[in-house]
Each structure stands twice: as structure tokens, then as C-alpha cells.
Amino acid sequence: MDRGLVVVDHTESHRELLTEAAEHAAGADAELVLLTTMTEAEYEEKARDLETIGSVENVTYSSGEILDGVAARTREFAAGALGDVSTEVVARVADDGDLANAVITTAEDHDCDHVFLLGRRRSPTGKAVFGDVAQQVVLNFDGFVTVSTQ
Structure with a gap:
């Protein structure tokens, strides 16, 4: 791994995901890009x-100051979990259907070869009916994907 993308929300589960991604990045001497999103309504x-x-x-x-503020809040949230790993924070507007x-677009734009994200526990029927962001990323990203279901 040269550069990994971590999809971040401000929850304890995401902090744990950040810690795992940071350990992986430190072991590979890699960088991390943190992606945080907000809906159009937010x-x-x-x-x-x-x-x-x-x-x-x-x-x-x-309008750029809104995303800058979200990125700054994400930097603060992630600071303790990242240690000395080099990071960049990207904030984007994306509704659930576009997440x-x-x-994938952010990972490609930033030359990431690994994506870390949280997934939901769903039955196969639930995934078929409602779709699943993690499943779509796994199927469509041309690189490694680590999905945690904490």
C-alpha cells in the first residue's frame, strides 16, 4: 500500500477504523487520505x-469554507488515532445514493490503492433490495478494500 483512503464519520467505530488504517499505513510507510462526506441537506x-x-x-x-470547516473538524477528530502517519483530509458533498x-472517485483522484470503510451487517436479501455502499466499493474499486463491520 502506498496511499490508503479512509472513509470517516465522527463515531467511535470510525475512530477504531482510523487506528487500524493508521497501523497498516505505518507498517507500509504509506500515506492516508481521509474522506468525510455530508449530504446536500446538511x-x-x-x-x-x-x-x-x-x-x-x-x-x-x-461555500468552500463549509467544506474546509468539515475537513478541519475531521482532522481534529482523527488526530489521536493517526500517530505520525502523513494524512490529507478531503470533504465532499455526497448523498447516500452517491456515496x-x-x-471510488476520491480514491482514484488521490491515487489511493487501498480503501478502508465501515460496512453494515445486512442479510443477502437486504443487500439485494437496498444496495450497500461497501459492496459497491468492493465490486467497483480497482484496488484493495478493507471493510470493518464493528
């Missing part, structure tokens, strides 16, 4: 909040 809510704050402070915030594509 993005629009943050934009409204910043617009309100900006009107009170008489300041204008750009697998966002993971």
Missing part, C-alpha cells in the same frame, strides 16, 4: 447557518 443547512452568522457579523462566507461513487 450542506445547505450549514450554508444557511453561515449566512445568518455572516449577516450578524457583516461578513460573507464562501459509493464519491468514495
Whole structure:
């Protein structure tokens, strides 16, 4: 592994995934890219909040500052789990139906050869009916994929 992508949300299970990915990266002398996502609705809510704050402070915030803020929060969340592993943080807007594509595209854009993500425990019928982000990534990413189901 030269560079791995870790899909991160701010939960304890994701912190454990980060720790595992960091250990793997340290052993391979590799870098990690952390991907955090937000839905379009969450993005629009943050934009409204910043617009309100900006009107009170008489300041204008750009749309890029929303994603920068999310990336900074992810850096803080991940700091303890990563040790000395070199990291880059990417924040993207992706709704549930587009999440697998966002993971694969980000991994390809950043030349990642390994993806780490959490999966859901579902029955085969549940996967067939509802789909599964982890399954889509495993089937469509041209590299190694580690799926944890903690």
C-alpha cells in the first residue's frame, strides 16, 4: 500500500477504523487520505447557518469554507488515532445514493490503492433490495478494500 483512503464519520467505530488504517499505513510507510462526506441537506443547512452568522457579523462566507470547516473538524477528530502517519483530509458533498461513487472517485483522484470503510451487517436479501455502499466499493474499486463491520 502506498496511499490508503479512509472513509470517516465522527463515531467511535470510525475512530477504531482510523487506528487500524493508521497501523497498516505505518507498517507500509504509506500515506492516508481521509474522506468525510455530508449530504446536500446538511450542506445547505450549514450554508444557511453561515449566512445568518455572516449577516450578524457583516461578513460573507464562501461555500468552500463549509467544506474546509468539515475537513478541519475531521482532522481534529482523527488526530489521536493517526500517530505520525502523513494524512490529507478531503470533504465532499455526497448523498447516500452517491456515496459509493464519491468514495471510488476520491480514491482514484488521490491515487489511493487501498480503501478502508465501515460496512453494515445486512442479510443477502437486504443487500439485494437496498444496495450497500461497501459492496459497491468492493465490486467497483480497482484496488484493495478493507471493510470493518464493528
